[in-house]
Amino acid sequence: xxxxxxxxxxxxxxxxxxxxxxxxxxxxxxxxxxxxxxxxxxxxxxxxxxxxxxxxxxxxxxxxxxxxxxxxxxxxxxxxxxxxxxxxxxxxxxxxxxxxxxxxxxxxxxxxxxxxxxxxxxxxxxxxxxxxxxxxxxxxxxxxxxxxxxxxxxxxxxxxxxxxxxxxxxxxxxxxxxxxxxxxxxxxxxxxxxxxxxxxx
Amino acid sequence: xxxxxxxxxxxxxxxxxxxxxxxxxxxxxxxxxxxxxxxxxxxxxxxxxxxxxxxxxxxxxxxxxxxxxxxxxxxxxxxxxxxxxxxxxxxxxxxxxxxxxxxxxxxxxxxxxxxxxxxxxxxxxxxxxxxxxxxxxxxxxxxxxxxxxxxxxxxxxxxxxxxxxxxxxxxxxxxxxxxxxxxxxxxxxxxxxxxxxxxxx
Numbered sequence: 001x002x003x004x005x006x007x008x009x010x011x012x013x014x015x016x017x018x019x020x021x022x023x024x025x026x027x028x029x030x031x032x033x034x035x036x037x038x039x040x041x042x043x044x045x046x047x048x049x050x051x052x053x054x055x056x057x058x059x060x061x062x063x064x065x066x067x068x069x070x071x072x073x074x075x076x077x078x079x080x081x082x083x084x085x086x087x088x089x090x091x092x093x094x095x096x097x098x099x100x101x102x103x104x105x106x107x108x109x110x111x112x113x114x115x116x117x118x119x120x121x122x123x124x125x126x127x128x129x130x131x132x133x134x135x136x137x138x139x140x141x142x143x144x145x146x147x148x149x150x151x152x153x154x155x156x157x158x159x160x161x162x163x164x165x166x167x168x169x170x171x172x173x174x175x176x177x178x179x180x181x182x183x184x185x186x187x188x189x190x191x192x193x194x195x196x197x198x199x200x201x
Numbered sequence: 202x203x204x205x206x207x208x209x210x211x212x213x214x215x216x217x218x219x220x221x222x223x224x225x226x227x228x229x230x231x232x233x234x235x236x237x238x239x240x241x242x243x244x245x246x247x248x249x250x251x252x253x254x255x256x257x258x259x260x261x262x263x264x265x266x267x268x269x270x271x272x273x274x275x276x277x278x279x280x281x282x283x284x285x286x287x288x289x290x291x292x293x294x295x296x297x298x299x300x301x302x303x304x305x306x307x308x309x310x311x312x313x314x315x316x317x318x319x320x321x322x323x324x325x326x327x328x329x330x331x332x333x334x335x336x337x338x339x340x341x342x343x344x345x346x347x348x349x350x351x352x353x354x355x356x357x358x359x360x361x362x363x364x365x366x367x368x369x370x371x372x373x374x375x376x377x378x379x380x381x382x383x384x385x386x387x388x389x390x391x392x393x394x395x396x397x398x399x400x401x402x
Contacts, residue, residue, distance in 0.1 A: 035322035037238030092400065114325075117318040121236035124315075128378060131370075151399050155390035158371070162394050165370035166363045169332075173362055177329060189356035193363050197398030198352050199293065 020058045022048045024072055027065045032111025036066060036118045063122070070119055070126055073112055078137045080105045091145030092195055098138070099167050099191075103182050106171050113176045135160040166190055221259045223249045225273055228266045233312025237267060237319045264323070271320055271327055274313055279338045281306045292346030293396055299339070300368050300392075304383050307372050314377045336361040367391055 012020060026048035030039045041062055045052045059065040084101035088094035106112050119127035138160040145151040170190055174182040213221060227249035231240045242263055246253045260266040285302035289295035307313050320328035339361040346352040371391055375383040 035238070037236070114321045117321040120315045120318040131373075149401060152393065152397070152401050154393055154399070155386050158387040158390040159394055159399065161370045161374055162367045162391055165366035169362045169366035169369075170359070172332075185356050186359040189359040190363055192353065192355055193360055193398070194394070195398050195400040196353070197394070197396050198355070198360065199396045200350060200353050 016058075019048075019050060019054065023050065023055060023058055023065065024069055027069050028109070028111050028115065031066065031069070031115050031118065035114070036062075036122050066115075066119075066122060067126055069115065070130055073109070073116070074130055074133050077102065077105055077112075078134065081137060085141055091141055091148065091150045094141045094145075095138075095163065095194070096191060098141070099170075099187070102167050103171055103175055106175050107181070110176055110179070113172055131164070135164045138163050163194065166194065217259075220249075220251060220255065224251065224256060224259055224266065225270055228270050229310065229312050229316065232267065232270070232316050232319065236315075237263075237323050267316075267320075267323060268327055270316065271331055274310070274317070275331055275334050278303065278306055278313075279335065282338055286342055292342055292349065292351045295342045295346075296339075296364065296395070297392060299342070300371075300388070303368050304372055304376055307376050308382070311377055311380070314373055332365070336365045339364050364395065367395065 023044060027039075027044045030043045030047050034043065039062070041055050042052055044062075044065065045055045048055075055065075059068065081098045081101045084097040085094040088097050116127070116130055119130065135157065139156055142151065142156055142159055142163075146153050146156070170182050170186065174180055174186065224245060228240075228245045231244045231248050235244065240263065242256050243253055245263075245266065246256045249256075256266075260269065282299045282302045285298040286295040289298050317328070317331055320331065336358065340357055343352065343357055343360055343364075347354050347357070371383050371387065375381055375387065
C-alpha cells in the first residue's frame, strides 16, 4: 500500500518534498481539530500557507491526504519504536523502551488519537491496517523473547494486541487527555501487570 | 449527565418509550454505517419507520440522539458486565466473567466500536466520560481483590485502564473485525498475561 506513495515521493525535488510534508502536517492539524468530514482542502492549504491549487499537485483529494497521513503515522511511529527497542539489553527492557518511544512520539503528535479513531468510519480497511501493522511491530521481539525463554509461550498475536492496547490507552489517558507524560507510578503499574501479572504469588 | 435523560424517560408512556428506543437503535445502525457527519435525521427516522416529525418529539437534534446513544451503551454494557461479575467465586473469575459479558454484549452491538470512536471528534468530553465510566466499572472488584490479598497492590486506575483496553482490542480484533467470538486460545492467552504476567518464572 505504501510502496506506490514512496515511489511518487522519489520523483519530487527537495523543495517539493518539503511542501508535501508541510501539507501532511497541516492536514494533521486540521483533521485533528475539525474532524475529517468538517475539514476542507481550503482549510488544509491555508494551514500549510500554500495556494489551494498547490494542494492538487501533491494529493488528488482530501481522502488521499488522509490515507497518506495514516501511513506516515504508521511508518514514523514504528520506526521510532524500533530504534529505541534496538538499544535494549533484555526483551523486557525492549518492550519498556518501545512504550517510552511511543509515548514520546505521540506527545508531539497528539492528534494521532483522534485521526486514527476517525479512520473507523472514513476507511475501515485502513483503520484495521494501521492496528495490524502496529501489533506486528511487537511480534518479532515477543517471539524472540519467547524463543530465548525470557517470556512464556503464549499466543503471540494476542499478546501483541494486549501490549498495543495498553500503550494506546495509557497514551490516551495521560498524553492525549491530560497533555502530560505518563506518570512513573502508572507506567510502573502497567509494566508490573504485563510482566508479573495481577495475581499475588 | 444521564440523570436528566432518565427523568425525561419517566414522563413517557410505555408506547412512547418504545418509540424512543426504536429511534435509538435506528440511530445506532445509521451512525454505525454512515458515520455521524454523513447521517441525517431523515435517515434515522426512515430506519426506525417513523415520521420525521416524530423524531423531534423525542430528541431535539442529531447531536442529542448521538449523546444519548453513547449514554445508553454505557449503562447497558456496564449493567451486563456487573451482573455477570456478581456470579463469580473469586476476583479473578469475576474479571473473566466480566470480559465474557462484554464480548457477548458487543456481539449484538457491533456498531458500538465505530460509534464510540467517532465521539473523539463529535464530543471529546463524552468520549472521555464513556471510557472513564467503563474503567470505573473495573475498579470496585479490583480494589476488593487487592484488599482480599488475591491481587497485587498496584495503582488501581492504571490496572483498570489496562484491563479495559485489552477487552476493547480483543473485541475489536475478533467480534468487530471477524464477526466471530474471541477464540478460546486468544482469550486464554490474554487471561494468562493479565493474571500471571508475560515473564517466565
